[in-house]
Each structure stands twice: as structure tokens, then as C-alpha cells.
Amino acid sequence: MTEDRRALLQAVLALLAAGFAAWWLPQVLELFAIINATVYVAMALLALSLALVWGFGGILCFGQAAFFGLGGYAYAVAALNLPDTTYAIPIALGVPMLAAAALGYVMFYGKVSDVYMGVITLTVTLILFNFINSTAGDEWRIGAAPLGGFNGIPATPPLNVPGDPGTALAPEQIFVIAVACLGGCYAVCKLVLRSHFGRVVVAIRENELRAALLGYDVRFHKLAIFAIGGLMAGLAGMLFANCVFVSPTMFSLAYSGQVIIWVMVGGVGTLLGPIIGAMLLQALTAWAGTLPEVNPSLILGLVLVVAVLAIPRGLQPTLAALFRRRTP
């Protein structure tokens, strides 16, 4: 089977799996579990966005949470100001994508080196975190939406049935949308990476100079993949805003750090691994949070250390290698 066909098959399988999960899980899970599952799916989408940017674009972004938070806040502000929350979707996707494009333009066209890129992305996240934390006063509002400082925007309206603002979607329906978004984004990533554009992006990760000497504009390709990653992180933020609520923690260092750990544990350079890594580690930290004598962050750190030592390539590549070895 050719690589192209394999990618197409994997994309179709991902969509089928997403369809099955979207149909089956709402039937067997209770409301609280459905909301929790939606959060997991949103986090998996956030991990997928970094998996694309870092694993394939070679851009280690320490601030993926910035686009996640921007997506959430953009949705909340737009949803509170617009009569139909459906119209908030393009704003929730557009704002983080444009922010990623602007930041990427400065970094890639300014020829900032990899180390400084990490510092800049981290700093931007922290600036946003501190800024949004300081918006507690009543003067900090955009139209009808108060930014709320460290309290965030608790009264974020959920998505409604398109064209029918009076009918808000139920948590089960939002879960279905979240799963469809994750499956769809995975399939799109697969197909993009098999396209000529995707191959150039991977080639740039392998050797920037060679790609440039072949006539490919390295800056443009990096900018494009970074903006796509920003859009996906924004989508994750919008889904998160629909099942929890937006608050400055979305921009926090904890989220930025966690998403890097999810991708590392799942496997840098893979798409499915980070999705699985995000879900497993979310479940693990949630469980650890129920233990009074254990700090969940400590558990997460321990998992990272063990994973780096035991499975340095990450879950997906290690499992795939094991499977290949056992298959005659």
C-alpha cells in the first residue's frame, strides 16, 4: 500500500472511530462524564495542534496555551455580543489563527533562532495570562462581555442550534461536535502532511537550508503550519469554553507545560500518540487529584521522567515498533 493510500485510510478510520465514539458514548455515559469527556477531547485537540506544529513543523512552541486561551476568550466575547453563537465560531478560530500568524511573522521573518522562539512563545503566553488576570474592573469589557479578571467569564453561552439562538445545544450534542472536530482535524492533518505542502514542511524540519536551496520559502511554510496549529488550538479553546468556562488559567504555564508533556509522552512526530497521551494523562491527573495526599503535578512530572527514560520515542512509536516485531 502506498503512503498516500495509507494516509487516506487512516483519515477515513479516524473519522469512522470519531463517528462511533460520538454515537455510542452519549448513550452510556452520564451527564457529568459527558462534560468531562468533552474536556478530554478539547485537550486532545490542543495536543494535536502542538503535535502538528512541533512534531512535523519542528517548531517547539512553549505557548500553545496562548492560542487555546485566545480561542476560548474570543468565543466567549463574541457569543455574549452576537445574537447567534454560531457566528462566534469563525471569530473563535480567526482570532488565534491571526495571532499565531502575527507572532509567527515576527519570529520566522525575523529569523529568530529556535531557543529564542521558545522564549518568545512562552513570554507571550505569560503576558496574556497576566494581562487577562488584571482585567477585573467593570471598565474591562468588550461590548456586553466583561473580561472578569481572574474570575474569567463564567456566563459563556454555549453553542446554539444554527439559526435558532433560543435553542442551546445540550452537553451531549456539544460532545458530538467536539469528537467530530477532533476526528476531522486528525483527518485533515493526515491529508495535509501527505500533500506537497506537508512534505515541504517535513523537509524543512529535516533541513531548513536544503529546503531553501531547493527554492522553498522556509519562512512562509513555517508561518503557515504555525497558523494552522494556532487555529486548531483556538478550536480546542472554543470547545473548552463550551463545557467549562473561560478563565485566565487557559493561558497558564501549567497548560503550556502539560501540552508539551502530552505530546512527548504520546510521541513527537506522530498525530495519534499525542491524542492518546493527552487523554491518558488527563485521566491520570484527574484521578491523582482525588487523592488528598498527592499533588497531581508531581505525578505528571514523574510520568514524564519515567516516559523519557523508558519510552524515549513516545507511546505510539514504541507500540508500533512492538507490533511490527511481533507481526511475522
Added chain:
Amino acid sequence: MTALLATEGLTMRFGGVVAVDDVNLSVAERELRCLIGPNGAGKSTFFRCLTGQYRPTAGRILWRGRDITGLEPHAIARLGIGIKTQVPSLFDGLTALEGVTLAVRRKHGEREAKRRAMAALERLGIGELAEAQVGLLAHGQRQLVELATVVAPEPDLIILDEPTAGMSAEETAGTATLIREMNRDHAVIVVEHDMQFIRAIASGITVFHQGRILVEDCAERVLADPRVHDVYLGRPPEARMAVPA
């Protein structure tokens, strides 16, 4: 007649160090030109200026009479200039065929690009390495894969920086033959150290010394020039003059 590639007063300074000093060079269509010189002569800096990796401090670079000074490497490559770096610069995680296909894919569809890439690999005698991961190849093989990457898009000018570095004698001889063959259809600039290789491809030679052009002539005369011997042996011209015949 307008030169294919020319430099006018090209200068590159790093602080107080002048690595390339007022270099005027002209390469015609289908010319084969070798740039030689001892270590530190400024060849590699000149190469990096030509390929857009360095922005010259002063002077101009002209491509068919058009000023291309300061263009980015990708824009220079798009003019039709194929570039091979001193240390093989390849896509280590890809197979040889995938890497060479990318070199052609910008101008052609997937199937045609693959066909041309395979033809380039076979032309270099490494068709059997098509599916090999580049990162796992030996140094000489990597040099050949990079040469295939450079020639596959059929550029108008090919610039090769030390194309035989690390190659076996057999591979070097093969590369010399290949360069002469490439020169039938393309202009070629070769930056080299290896004098035997230079003799083998016998062409116009420009000798660099301390960032400037010392001599520029046909291979026979340049290789017989005592000044060239002196700079390679490290003797200043005045010392040579002082030695009685």
C-alpha cells in the same frame, strides 16, 4: 554579451575582518569555472554570498544583468541556480528518492517529479539507493545524493562547494566525469581544494587569496603560475622574489 552570473566589487566584512574584498567575477553561459585557494582565502564566504546565505557588505551580484544582491536563498534557487554545500545538506529522515523528488516537485507534478528524480539518481549511479534513508548512507553516497538533488531540477547554473570532499578516488573520478558532462548543458562553478580534481576537470580557474582574486586564467597557466604555488605553500610573493634563481 551579458554574463550569466557576475559580481561587481563584492565585499563581505565581519567586524574588522574583510573575508571577501572587492571581487569582480563573471561567469558565462555553459562555462565551467573553478574557484580555488588555500584555507581562509574567502572562497566559502564568497560562495555563501552568491547563494544568499550572507548578505554582502558592499558590491552587487548580477544574474543575467539583474541585480539579485541580498535575495533570500530560496529566491536565488528559484532563478535556476542549483547549489551544493560543502558538508552534504540533505533530508536525513527521508529516502534518497523522496529528497530528490522534492527538488523537482516545485516545477512538476508528483509522477513526473518522481520519474525525473529517479533518472537523476541513476545518472549519478546510485539508483539502487533510491529507497535508502539518507541519514544512514556513507559520506560519499551522501555527496552523490546531494549532487543528484542539485542536478535533478536542471538548473541553468550549478554551484558546487567542494563536491568531492570525503569521496573515494573512484567516486572523485566519477564526479569529475559527471561535472564535465553537466557542463555540456549548464554553467558550473566549482569551489575546490583538490588540485588533482581541478586538473581532471581542466577549466577556467579563479584563484582566491586573502579575500581577493589573485589570478584568473585557464587551468594550464594558473596551475603553472608560481604565485599560485606560493599561496598554497604559504610563501608571500615578496619572499619568493627574494630567493635567487
